[in-house]
Amino acid sequence: METYTIKDIARELGISTSTVSRALRGSYEINAETKRRVMECAERLNYRPNPIALSLKGSASRAIGVILPQIANYFFSQAINGIEAIAYNRGYHVIIFQSQESYEREVANVQQAMSRKVDGLLMSLSSETADVEHLQEVLDRNVPLVLFDRVSSELNVTKVVADNFGGAFAATEHLLQEGRRRIAHLTIQPWLSITQERLAGYRAALEKHGVEFDENLVRYGTFGPDEVGPMIDELMRLDTPPDAFFTASDRLAVGCLQALRQRHLHIPEDVSLIGFTNLNVADLLNPALSTVVQPAQEIGQLAAERLIDQIERKHRALPIETVRIPTELIVRSSTRTEVVNQ
Amino acid sequence: METYTIKDIARELGISTSTVSRALRGSYEINAETKRRVMECAERLNYRPNPIALSLKGSASRAIGVILPQIANYFFSQAINGIEAIAYNRGYHVIIFQSQESYEREVANVQQAMSRKVDGLLMSLSSETADVEHLQEVLDRNVPLVLFDRVSSELNVTKVVADNFGGAFAATEHLLQEGRRRIAHLTIQPWLSITQERLAGYRAALEKHGVEFDENLVRYGTFGPDEVGPMIDELMRLDTPPDAFFTASDRLAVGCLQALRQRHLHIPEDVSLIGFTNLNVADLLNPALSTVVQPAQEIGQLAAERLIDQIERKHRALPIETVRIPTELIVRSSTRTEVVNQ
């Protein structure tokens, strides 16, 4: 099958390309009969407008760019599903870029997306991203931008996030109610919004229950597969070692579970463990992992909806707001000291 | 920051756009001094060529398209990582499309990718895809195409796959050596290449060990979350019910584990279970899941390498071949009848 252009239709019908163009987009100033013939011919040749040419002209590309740290991550892959679902329904294509947690690549991705003329951008910041100049440029160019999950307070745009404070508060309070007092918090880079909010929730719960905050129990990092173990060893060597772990990400929760088991620390007898995760096999783990679940798919959906709303009503600026979606605490064996039914 | 074009440079320097264009790409027919001035100016304005315009011209876009069933899948997300790594090293951008296991969307994705002028296409077929006409078109347009994992025998292109036969053979033989005789095989759509190869490996192992093949023990399907349970009930009601399950995908392995546990069937005492999966938490499950591991990342890498080789040596056609990568059998508690050390 060839690719036909508006010219082929014009030649076939012996009319000009402008007429074809207008007929195709149903302009009122084209004769109904001409329109019909053009439509028929386009149908017959299986004509598809060339989006590249359209983009060159500066019109809408009906594509939205999604830039996020990495796809191989339960939270993000589910968020993408949410985004795709909405975008598809509203007639947009989704182009996905991974920053691989690298600032440099994030900047390159933004440039790619801009120069491929996406109609809008959906982003979750890389963990290396400290300044947001590259996003300021996006705004300067008047390209709609919505941030989700990993957002920046320096940017005045619509954001969609989970209720990180509430989730962390609930998790910590749950551990406290189970009688834990030395709760370690393993989390990611300190400058990320989600890190700060979760830490705040953790501290608030401690305070409410009269447990003193001990910064020795909080660890930040990227935590590759081999780093979790040593860090746990370090924590367990403290004068009063932790009796519970609250981790702030998927990878940390799994890495922590693995490391604790390798060290023959029993969960939840010796220490209990709760994660902030979207792992869909959390209940099949050994022991079943208590988690704070973030509605990843819903976050993706809402972010996509806001973005497309902005794209389509570009004239009348939509209000900028931060949408905060509740999280859910699911208690399983890894934090339950009573009899376990599984 | 504005976006500058070749015209701006030309105006700034009082020369023509053609000269700028040629200077930028280092044409031998441009004065060294002119070149230097152009380079300096481009540098100063932070000039970036507009890829859209380049694509319109029909030249390389330095982007490759990846079309696969879904991202939220351990195998595919790891494969994407492999693809990204290679593409990035060789200076290509990756544009990802999900077919969501829908033929219709796969076709739309192919069209999108073609009209966005990707330099090549990497694909894993949706489970609905029975004919490959839409891919024939890709070849007709002379766009390099490499298939991975879910491939079609009807297409004469380079393919990168796991050794599905060998993996299934090893898994089945392992179960037989553990004394199992009624091995159920839960698999996906029968027309997919991977399904057929795995089934063949399964049969070959049975045959080698003198166990008769019973087609009642083989089930095909898409298996949504609620379908695995009823199917297991059905199998367990057979005159001689299965004493082992061999599943052909990530989702099936997890779904099966969940369903078996809900039914209080003990693993591996009552039935044993082995999966064909890339689940990175397989060893943390309860019980730890034996698996045939496919080197997903390596498959992605090899596929990307082959594709880029083809793109860059388009003139001299590279040999078409099928690369088959060995799988690895990892035995864990879910199939081990002896004492379990986990």
Add this chain to the structure above:
DNA sequence: CACGTTCCCGACATCGTTTGCACAAATTAA
């Protein structure tokens, strides 16, 4: 009959870049 409208439609410029060709100036050869 002259002029204004309306209705359809085509010519042409445009977006940013590459490229074939022409052409002037400078250099070399005869």
Add this chain to the structure above:
DNA sequence: TTAATTTGTGCAAACGATGTCGGGAACGTG
């Protein structure tokens, strides 16, 4: 000195689609 060649540069077309003009035909109105 004249002709031929080389060197460096600009003009214009092309890619596919849109949009601004403006023009021809048919009609109505004074």
